[in-house]
Amino acid sequence: MCEIVFIDSAGRETHVVAQDGETVMAAAVRSGIDGIVAQCGGALACGTCHCYVEQPYLDLLPPPSEEEAAMIEFVMEPAPNSRLSCQIVARSVVDGMRVIVPDNQH
Numbered sequence: 001m002c003e004i005v006f007i008d009s010a011g012r013e014t015h016v017v018a019q020d021g022e023t024v025m026a027a028a029v030r031s032g033i034d035g036i037v038a039q040c041g042g043a044l045a046c047g048t049c050h051c052y053v054e055q056p057y058l059d060l061l062p063p064p065s066e067e068e069a070a071m072i073e074f075v076m077e078p079a080p081n082s083r084l085s086c087q088i089v090a091r092s093v094v095d096g097m098r099v100i101v102p103d104n105q106h
């Protein structure tokens with residue numbers, strides 16, 4: 001288990017406990033986090049699970065696959081710390097990870 005802190009555009013924080021093996025997207029959807037739409041259900045086909053991962057957590061994650069990196073080019077307002085939350089699997093190294101949820105996914 002690990003805790004993930006989702007932060008909205010107003011700076012409000014929601015703390016969610018993710019199970020081992022669960023993706024950050026699944027934990028967000030299960031917890032009703034607004035802004036993580038995840039239209040494709042994690043199939044790496046929509047980009048609507050886009051989020052920004054704060055440091056130092058970003059550097060602790062495995063780098064994005066070629067497919068994830070390509071999809072990030074099509075999200076709204078991509079940034080160097082953009083990731084697709086459906087591709088991040090919760091594990092102990094990201095305990096306490098802070099994730100900023102974009103205002104808009106479309």
Ligand code: FES
Binds near residue numbers: 037038044050087
């Ligand atoms: S849920 Fe569609 S790309 Fe992540």
